[in-house]
Amino acid sequence: MKTLINIKDLHASINGKEILKGLNLEVKPGEIHAVMGPNGAGKSTLASVLAGREEYEITEGTVDFDGKDLLELSTEDRAREGLFLAFQYPVEIPGVSNVNFLRTALNEIREYNGQEQISAKDFMALVREKSTLVELDSKLASRSVNEGFSGGEKKRNEIFQMAMLQPKLAILDETDSGLDIDALRIVANGVNKLKTPENGAIVITHYQRLLDYIVPDFVHVLYDGKIVKSGSKELALELEEKGYDWIKEELEKAH
Amino acid sequence: MSQTLMNTKLDQFRSKLTPSKVKIDQTLLDQADAYLNGREFPTRRDEFWKYTRLTKISNLEVNVNASIIQSVPEEAIINPNAQKIVFENGVYRKDLSDDIHQVSGIEFKEKGNSNFKFQEDVFYALNYKYSTDAITIDIESKTILKDPIHLIMISTGQGSVSMPRIAINAAKFSESEFIVSTHDVNSQNCLSNVVIEADVHENAKLTINKIQNEKSSNFSVFNERVDQALNSCFTINTLTLNGSWIRNNVRINVKGQNAETHLMGAYVTNENQHLDNHTLIDHLAPNCQSNELYKGVLDGKSTGVFNGKVFVRKDAQKINAFQSNGNVLLSDDATINSKPELEIYADDVKCSHGSTTGQLDEDAVYYLRTRGLSEKSARHLLVAAFIGDVLEKIEDEHVVKYAENALSKRYGWSF
Ligand SMILES: Nc1ncnc2c1ncn2[C@@H]1O[C@H](COP(=O)(O)OP(=O)(O)O)[C@@H](O)[C@H]1O
Numbered sequence: 001m002k003t004l005i006n007i008k009d010l011h012a013s014i015n016g017k018e019i020l021k022g023l024n025l026e027v028k029p030g031e032i033h034a035v036m037g038p039n040g041a042g043k044s045t046l047a048s049v050l051a052g053r054e055e056y057e058i059t060e061g062t063v064d065f066d067g068k069d070l071l072e073l074s075t076e077d078r079a080r081e082g083l084f085l086a087f088q089y090p091v092e093i094p095g096v097s098n099v100n101f102l103r104t105a106l107n108e109i110r111e112y113n114g115q116e117q118i119s120a121k122d123f124m125a126l127v128r129e130k131s132t133l134v135e136l137d138s139k140l141a142s143r144s145v146n147e148g149f150s151g152g153e154k155k156r157n158e159i160f161q162m163a164m165l166q167p168k169l170a171i172l173d174e175t176d177s178g179l180d181i182d183a184l185r186i187v188a189n190g191v192n193k194l195k196t197p198e199n200g201a202i203v204i205t206h207y208q209r210l211l212d213y214i215v216p217d218f219v220h221v222l223y224d225g226k227i228v229k230s231g232s233k234e235l236a237l238e239l240e241e242k243g244y245d246w247i248k249e250e251l252e253k254a255h
Numbered sequence: 256m257s258q259t260l261m262n263t264k265l266d267q268f269r270s271k272l273t274p275s276k277v278k279i280d281q282t283l284l285d286q287a288d289a290y291l292n293g294r295e296f297p298t299r300r301d302e303f304w305k306y307t308r309l310t311k312i313s314n315l316e317v318n319v320n321a322s323i324i325q326s327v328p329e330e331a332i333i334n335p336n337a338q339k340i341v342f343e344n345g346v347y348r349k350d351l352s353d354d355i356h357q358v359s360g361i362e363f364k365e366k367g368n369s370n371f372k373f374q375e376d377v378f379y380a381l382n383y384k385y386s387t388d389a390i391t392i393d394i395e396s397k398t399i400l401k402d403p404i405h406l407i408m409i410s411t412g413q414g415s416v417s418m419p420r421i422a423i424n425a426a427k428f429s430e431s432e433f434i435v436s437t438h439d440v441n442s443q444n445c446l447s448n449v450v451i452e453a454d455v456h457e458n459a460k461l462t463i464n465k466i467q468n469e470k471s472s473n474f475s476v477f478n479e480r481v482d483q484a485l486n487s488c489f490t491i492n493t494l495t496l497n498g499s500w501i502r503n504n505v506r507i508n509v510k511g512q513n514a515e516t517h518l519m520g521a522y523v524t525n526e527n528q529h530l531d532n533h534t535l536i537d538h539l540a541p542n543c544q545s546n547e548l549y550k551g552v553l554d555g556k557s558t559g560v561f562n563g564k565v566f567v568r569k570d571a572q573k574i575n576a577f578q579s580n581g582n583v584l585l586s587d588d589a590t591i592n593s594k595p596e597l598e599i600y601a602d603d604v605k606c607s608h609g610s611t612t613g614q615l616d617e618d619a620v621y622y623l624r625t626r627g628l629s630e631k632s633a634r635h636l637l638v639a640a641f642i643g644d645v646l647e648k649i650e651d652e653h654v655v656k657y658a659e660n661a662l663s664k665r666y667g668w669s670f
């Protein structure tokens with residue numbers, strides 16, 4: 001069966017400091033993978049490296065994304081190939097309206113894939129449909145990107161953008177943190193509704209809580225730059241109960 | 256003329272000019288003469304001209320060019336509803352202008368204006384002495400003009416010198432908008448030295464939208480002097496979309512209480528362009544409000560200057576003065592000298608000023624790229640948003656559209 005993304009022995013550093021230290025992860029179409037791990041483990045680094053942030057240096061390893069060498073692609077081409085990152089800390093962009101930039105984004109993605117530009121009418125219909133899906137106030141959809149948004153609104157806006165762009169692979173970086181239970185449900189609901197047999201998701205989270213709403217096919221523990229443990233969704237519960245020290249102790253015993 | 260000594264660069268420059276034939280107050284003319292005789296062009300040692308050299312102007316080859324254009328170029332049309340007053344090389348072209356006498360509530364006078372107070376300044380003095388034309392537009396009291404009056408200034412030919420003088424009289428309770436725009440047709444090394452003097456009387460509202468869009472290697476000095484009376488509201492928006500060498504001097508004397516003053520500027524420069532914006536708001540009366548926002552984007556080897564002075568005189572209590580200048584440098588070779596200056600002699604005032612210069616927010620560029628935008632589109636969008644902050648505050652939609660289109664055409668930005 002084909003893979004959506006296949007990360008092999010990935011090493012990445014920033015400012016000369018190695019953060020990812022030989023990471024392996026494979027996601028197949030239709031799968032949701034949860035990546036959990038303590039603060040500073042390298043979860044956001046993994047997300048940034050996959051999205052193409054230029055500050056990181058890849059020293060070893062390969063990433064195959066639906067048959068393409070992901071690491072060779074520019075940030076925008078990764079997006080155009082169907083990769084989406086919902087940021088842990090979305091930036092505010094004063095003066096750039098959400099819908100305005102999304103129309104440009106969508107059209108540049110379409111152009112890259114040899115498709116026609118979206119008509120103004122179809123685009124607005126899409127905005128309405130997707131903002132309803134994530135229960136994002138249509139006023140927020142047309143306001144400046146994240147400017148003056150609450151923490152929860154920013155996260156919902158990330159999911160809205162994901163819904164608009166319909167990626168093959170979505171990476172959600174702690175989209176749940178800072179959300180109250182209602183917002184969490186809305187975000188999870190959005191992700192679940194967007195799930196198809198063809199696409200997949202990597203859900204990075206700190207807490208087991210989100211996984212009550214987004215049920216993962218696999219759970220991985222990222223610790224000190226590597227996936228050190230993988231399992232089914234029960235692993236998340238175990239982690240919740242025993243904490244990350246348990247992983248640490250297990251690792252130490254193994255050495 | 257007999258007094259011309261020919262020993263300073265300014266004298267030499269003056270010897271190339273034709274003394275004005277338009278009617279002007281003799282006292283003013285004498286004052287201009289006395290000011291200019293034996294004087295030198297200001298140099299960079301002069302605080303007021305610290306970042307702008309006048310050497311190229313003093314060396315200009317001056318020509319007197321006959322009328323060339325047969326019609327108003329399409330690019331000079333900004334608001335289709337406006338009453339057009341066209342100048343070619345600083346000379347009023349009645350044949351190309353709308354018949355403004357037809358408009359009720361406006362009194363239009365050709366060939367001369369007066370009632371000016373002398374300004375101690377080389378370019379004002381040159382304009383008084385060598386004015387190529389002078390007009391007066393009175394907006395009669397209680398007149399509310401539906402459509403703007405558009406002063407179209409076109410430079411044509413080689414080395415033309417334009418020195419038009421415009422007097423605007425906004426009478427009590429009147430409301431009016433002026434568009435002033437500069438354009439060029441087959442021209443090179445021309446100089447425009449424009450004086451606009453406006454009196455905004457009690458309860459009057461006057462807006463000037465100034466659009467600078469000359470493409471060729473011309474020089475342009477704009478001098479606006481505005482007096483504001485009780486309860487008046489004055490707005491001047493300066494949009495510099497193109498032009499190789501520009502100096503703007505805006506001077507506003509707020510003489511009446513409860514007056515409101517708005518100054519906005521947006522400028523986008525590239526290549527070797529030089530733009531110098533000097534503004535001065537002089538608060539002479541209490542209970543007034545002034546608001547100034549200038550934003551610029553500089554690319555290539557272009558150089559920019561922003562000097563914004565705000566005076567609050569001793570008796571001008573309860574003044575609210577806000578000033579801000581923001582700049583984005585898109586290239587390492589572009590420079591901006593930004594200097595806000597507040598001089599406050601009253602004690603009960605609220606004033607703030609700020610100046611920022613920086614690059615585009617790289618995190619925002621990255622964020623947009625992760626959504627599929629090319630790096631170029633991402634940067635364009637951010638730059639357009641930065642300038643759009645000023646544009647969106649301009650009431651005349653036609654002016655905004657014109658500026659957006661000009662910038663889209665020149666830089667490929669989308670708003
Ligand atoms: N710019 C940077 N320079 C040096 N170290 C960094 C930088 N950014 C992140 N790090 C380090 O990388 C490690 C992993 O960070 P991160 O990927 O954000 O962890 P997580 O998302 O799992 O909490 C941390 O130890 C952090 O301090």
Ligand SMILES: [Mg+2]
Nearest residue numbers: 043044088174
């Ligand atoms: Mg993180």
